[in-house]
Structures are given as C-alpha cells and as structure tokens.
Amino acid sequence: MLEMPQPSLAASQTQGRNKLPDYYRMLEVDPAASKEVIEKAFKALSQKKHPDKVPPEQKQDAERTWMEIRDAYEVLKDDDKRAAYDASRKREMLNLFLSEGVIGLAKKYLR
Numbered sequence: 001m002l003e004m005p006q007p008s009l010a011a012s013q014t015q016g017r018n019k020l021p022d023y024y025r026m027l028e029v030d031p032a033a034s035k036e037v038i039e040k041a042f043k044a045l046s047q048k049k050h051p052d053k054v055p056p057e058q059k060q061d062a063e064r065t066w067m068e069i070r071d072a073y074e075v076l077k078d079d080d081k082r083a084a085y086d087a088s089r090k091r092e093m094l095n096l097f098l099s100e101g102v103i104g105l106a107k108k109y110l111r
Helices: 009-015 035-049 056-076 079-109
Strands: none
Touching (some): 035 056
C-alpha cells in the first residue's frame, strides 16, 4: 500500500497541524486537472513566485510559497502519489463533514 506523502514543513505550518494541504489550490488548478495542466500551472507559478524574483524583504515568504508549490507538484505529477493524496483528501472531507457539518466543509473548500 502506498503511503501518503507528508507535507513539507512550510505546508504544514500554513495549513495547521495534522491538516492536509490543498495542493490543487496551491497550484491554482481543478482537482480533475490533467497532468499537462498541472505541469503548466507549476511552471508558471514557479517562475512567478520564485524567491530570486522578489525584493529581499519578501524573500522568506517567497521561499515558503515556492516550496509549497514544489511540494504540490511533486505529489500531483505522480499518479500513485496523487491517488493517495486524493484518497486522504476525501477522508479529510468526510471527517470534517462528520465533525463540523456542511458549514465546516464550506469554510475549508469554498474560500
């Protein structure tokens, strides 16, 4: 059985402890996006958000954002990792629904 990849330190810090990062949102793609769309989004965001392209005072935030984008791409480009991530995401949605109802789901996924 394939294990779910662990989010990077940057992703876990922005998402809160034990919460799955929303890799689709990070790459600004739909969960049904093809590999080609994911790759294109990664390349565009990677260039746009790269730490070398921002003023020095924004470098730390840019590094964190760039690492999140890279982590998202590493999972979503691989069929097995993506399937494991999607399964974990569905479990998280179900748990959120069971604990917080429709409002909890809406707060997380309809921002």
